[in-house]
Amino acid sequence: MSIGNSPEDERPFEDDREQARLSVGRALKQARIDAGLTVDDITNATRVRIAIVHAIEADDFAPCGGDVYARGHIRTLAKAVHLDPAPLLAQYDAEHGGRPAPTPAAPLFEAERIRPERRGPNWTAAMVAAIVAVVGFVGFTAFKGGDDSGGAKTQVAEGSTPSVSKSASPTPKNNKPATPKSDPSDSAIAAAPQDKVTVQVSAADGRSWISAKDHNGRLLFDGLLKQGDSKTFQDSDKINLVLGDAGAIQLYVNGKKIEDDFQPGAVERLTYTKGDPQVG
Structure with a gap:
């Protein structure tokens, strides 16, 4: 005769406790159902794709693309269904070999930061140089023409009234090309093109x-x-x-x-x- 509960009496209690421990995916799915939400609702609220939500609820974390992304998705989905993400993340780490050690970000991307970017020709500088050359040539031509009778002909070509007076400025003010200026904007994308x-x-x-x-x-x-x-x-x-x-x-x-x-x-x-x- 045995005293107390027999092993058969204790087994259901152990089974209930084992059933109460849901996997990460099943816990998220059950919480979503209890909240009355569909997978589409979760996707719209979190921007996590439908296929990834289905995979996580089936405890398939491969579509996440790695432990870092999987942990981020678990945290996001848990908040959407009003669960504390900390226990789920701890359970995920225990089932997948522990939390990954953080990789120092600065050495990893330092080469990318200091690598010189390939730039195309600086057309703005070339245009400014061309304008300066044209202005210098026009000024020099007008100055030379002011000392002889060709000054009147030069002024007619430039669109002003012919004059034989040498006191006038050798370089007509109306013919000086204006240096192109860029209009300031509030931000780098304030004038974003509509076709891009x-x-x-x-x-x-x-x-x-x-x-x-x-x-x-x-x-x-x-x-x-x-x-x-x-x-x-x-x-x-x-x-x-x-x-x-x-x-x-x-x-x-x-x-x-x-x-x-x-x-x-x-x-x-x-x-x-x-x-x-x-x-x-």
Whole structure:
């Protein structure tokens, strides 16, 4: 005769406790269902793609592209369904070999920062030099013509009344080409062309890693923006962005400020076209 509970009596209690420990994906899915939200609702609220939401809820983190992105998506989805992300992140780290050690960002991107950029010909400087040469030639010609009878002919060609007086200025004021001046603008993208998409990324509230590609998938920038730094990208069709810490970033698209409420530490993948900003 045994005293107390038999092993058979204790087994259901252990099973209940084991069932109560949900996986990360199942916990997020159950919280979403309890909140009465669909996957589309979560995607619209977080900008995390539908396919990635489905994969995470099935405990498949491969589509996230790595542990850093997976942790960012878990944090974002947990906040959207009103869960504390800390226990889920700890469970994810325990199941995937621990939290990855942070990589020093400055040495990684120092070469990118100091690498001289390839620049095209400086057409503005060439134009200014050409204008200076023309002005000098016209002035020299007018000055030489003022000492002989050819002065009157020179003045007629320049559009003024013929005069034989030598007291007049040898260089007509109306013929001096004006040096082209650029109108100041409030920002680098205030006059963004309508036939292109222009995106300005500013690290207003901290530093963040960013990546930018054009419509052909060509990498425009992959590096770290320190607080106060900014980058401007332009393409004929679209710009694809990845923000490592979206909460620290302020975006201007085609001259307009993007008012999305990005969360600190959240990883965001964004695409903007010539028609943006637009809803959705």
